[in-house]
Amino acid sequence: MTAQHSKYALELRGITKRFGRVLANDHIDLQIKAGDVHGIIGENGAGKSTLMSIIYGFYEADSGEMLIQGQPMSIRNSQQAIAAGIGMVHQHFMLVDNFTALENIMLGAEGGARLKQSAEQARASLNELAKTYGLEVPLDTPVDQLSLGVQQRIEILKALYRKARILILDEPTGVLTPQEADDLFRILATLKADGVTILLITHKLREIMAITDCVSVMRHGKMVAHRVTAQTSMPELAELMVGRKVRQHVERKAQPAGAALLEVTNLSVTDASGVRRVKNVSFTIGAGEIVGLAGVSGNGQSELLQALSGIIRFQAGEVRLGDTTITPKRSKNPAQLRRLGLAHVPEDRHRMGLVLPFQAYQSQILGYQREARYNATITLKDKVMADEYAQRAETFDIRPRDPHLQSSNFSGGNQQKIVLAREIFADPQVLLIGQPTRGVDIGAIEFIHQHIMDMRNAGKAILLVSVELEEIMTLSDRIIVMCDGMITGELSHDEANEKNLGLLMANAGAKEASA
């Protein structure tokens, strides 16, 4: 009753999972051959992690069927998944920071009520595993003193210690150095040689091409394509990931870029955990110009946007905004930057752009609450705010018009319009826009695009950050592409197409060493 009966180690039929109103997984079918390295790619939010969590029993599917080694299995919790031979290395490691590697590996698989004997046994079999697969880790050091690469090995050991025959890795190289990533791939090759089936979730095309046998592509909660890796290419996969959309028509009049309004020189950003997210980025945006920033999400665009808008600090480099020079030593906060004529439509309107419990006309002044026109000596001028909101709601066709409706009660598209209207009406010289049409219905997209184009035509400098290639190509005068925190190339509006952007996004042109 084992693998002989089925050539598939894992088979999914019609898996569906809903979170509230969001359909995270929509009738997913998937077949993984035993002993394969099977890649699953897709943009952030495509539903990959949810699907893996369902396989691992962390979430329960609303409907659908799962077969393991040909046997139908109902997996309701992680314990059952582990018993069925499934192991998972999560994107954010599931390690207890102040525990040693040994304690982390034993957790949940202790073997007895007292730790001592089980620890002895665990130590012996871990040494065995380490030798077999080249997975040496210091067993008695607290994991928060170990590098992320070593922590990941502990996660893999955790799975193997539980006798996993199917190993899921969710974005395993996201936090690794190139050397650590190479080590990981070597380990995975050893595992594969030993007959372990591996599921690799990633949005990095190069990894797919380098080590997988087959690849499946997810988009917007659906499984959209299956390919044999040897018979596909990075540009094809990039296209499948992003999807082709009907090109929207936005009037573009020829207009040479004017004087530089935003100049970024050698900007670097290091995050709280010490990882460099933006590396020596330089670019300029002139008056009347839209510069699109393309890239697979998670490659430093968000950090760049937040650094430019003053939300996080940058550690090196210089930003010139009009006549003002901003350096790490002379930093500006978002309020100061707004006064200097910089407006910012944040990528995540729920997290930053709006205060959901506030009424719409109150969210409409977020960031501008100290402006003279809203303020009497002590009180805010509610009537001015509401009137102004009413006028903007009319211009931007925000529905419903009611200024007193709670921000949380608008649809995504209308919430986005509230944010856009606020930042556009502030009449900035430089406008930073993140994901302007994420979660926005089709009808509103064209409308929003037209407003962004109008701002350009009015001589503003615009930085557009988007994971939607179509959007970037439609609106931008120039497109810069980021990969792994660096700018990997720049294309003009006319040069850009999905293929050459895809190559730059995957940094496929660069040499292996710099990956």
Add this chain to the structure above:
Amino acid sequence: MSEWFTLLISTLDATLRVSTPLLFAGLAGLYSERAGVVDIGLEGKMLVGAFAAAAIAHLTGVVWLGLIAAIIVSVLFSLLHGFASITHRGNQVVSGVAINILASGLTMVLGLAWFHQGGSTPSLTNNERFTAIQLPFAESMQTVPYIGPLYSDMLSGHNILVYLAFALVPLTWWVFYRTRFGLRLRAVGENPKAVDTAGISVATLRYQAVIIAGVLCGFAGAYLSTAQNAQFIRDMTAGQGFMALAALIFANWRPWPVLFACLLFGFLDAVAVRLQGVSLPHIGTVPVQLIESLPYILTVILLAGFLGKSRPPKADGIPYVKER
């Protein structure tokens, strides 16, 4: 033997007595908070425990039944806290505050209605309470210089709960660091998701921890009303639950340091009592209130990061939400 030595012995003797309820409650908080459930309600659980112990010991005449009642009632309050903070993912601090206030009100209301003594329970006879135990050879050791009084007057002559409280410290250490349950308990307070993905139920673990906290608070309460005193008096915990919480924080949420913090705070209390109205040579009168508040002052200074780094369990106070 000098007068000072006698005074020292009696102060240390008092320290042990005063530290005991702190220790029970501090360890209770340790179990709960190391599992990630903040326990502001130690005070309230001690109080209901004290009330139940005194009431049942008086009604049945059996002190052990009083202890059992204290444990049951305190655990019920723990379960209420668990229901709010684990099952319903409510605010754990609010829940703890509710438990304290509820405990304070209920003991007064029920106490008056049932015993008609202004909220106190009737005095217990010596048969109805925990009394002193003489350790072996206490009598004969008495005369040995220094070691004799140390053993006979300080260590010997406490009731069973005192010895139990101190025995619980190594036991707790052993449970935390040498058993499967302890490993999981510590893990769930740091990273519940890691526990969940390892196939262990976060809620079950946390309920277990909260129940243990209830049991220990029951002991603390029973100690107050049936060992240290001989009746329940309204609001008799008088902030000792919060003192235990301070000790727990001061000890950085670790078993042995909890013992030392409780002993330190108990010692300060014992000293304060002895210094009441006493004028020390060269110093004059030391404000008793200053000594009494030292535990709180020290804890605040520690929390402010001036005395090493305070490191609470990472998931302490954060409800575990699995679905996104």
Add this chain to the structure above:
Amino acid sequence: MKPATAQRWANLLILPTLNILTAFVVTTLVFLAIGVNPIDAAKLLVKGAFGYQNGIGYTLYYTTNFIFTGLAVAIAFHAGLFNIGGEGQAYIGGLGVGLVVLAFDGWLPAIILIPLAILAAALMGAAWAAIPAYLQAYRGSHIVITTIMFNFLASSLMVYLLVNVLGEKGQMSPETRSFAESSFLPTWSEMLGWFGIPFASSPLNISFLFALFCCFAVWVFLWKTRWGYELRTVGANPDAAIYAGINPKHIVMMAMLISGGLAGLVAVNELLGVQHRLLLGFNAGYGFGGIAVALMGRNHPVGIVLAALLFGALYQGGAELSFDMPNVTRDLVVVIQGLIILFSGALESMYRPQIQRFLSRFVKDEVSA
């Protein structure tokens, strides 16, 4: 019905009502447990609290204290902070009153002395909140723990000062000498007397009007000024606050200073209005009561006035009840406070799944992203 409307109904009306009902159902059980007929008790309670002028006076006098501490908890809450330190802040506010009055009541006229004493109450309350606030904003110490510690510190400090420094010598209980009459706040019966309206003498004084004014001021501050706007932004969404250029640290300080100041005003009602001297424990229970008031009043001044009125009535009615029913003590109010904090606070979402299921029958699901 639209989903948004249903949500609003559930949040604003149905859930709070169910929560409070649950608290009262449990209270009824407590009554039964002590062998008291709940209906008789309720009648006596209402009569004691509202049945005659003196009772009403006492009810509103207690209400005044609960308004101050309820507002204190609410304003911190709107900034995302839980101020458990109202008890201590009220106490130290009393120290401010005491110091000012004892120093100046010999020679300052009432018109200067009283405002000065009120200011001192607010400033000292704010100062006592400032340290936990600073430690929270700049050193990351958890404000819940530090404010608890500061309650005990306030208590020790006041005992020390009243016993050793400020207390009148030769007195049995540690308290200061009586304040001069220039510091007395006009009572309700005096004030109504000016207009020829008779009103039974009671502790109710002008502080009640001041408390209502504070409600209005807090309402204006929170919902009508840019500072309130920024404070609520930090409480509702700290990330959006940073995006909007608001410094959350400054807001933590501001919210806690105001919160502590409001709590300190309890001393105005108690010391300037009623006790006319500084004494131990005048603050007892009001700080924690304020938590129940704020939670029940959903952190809105109007709700706080209503909740404070309920607790004031329970305090006064409970006292009357304990006269007539020897089995009952006024501490029953404490039980109700605890139950309200439990059901309106910690378990506020207990009925949410059921309510949502119930309401969803009436909701037309709109297709929206």
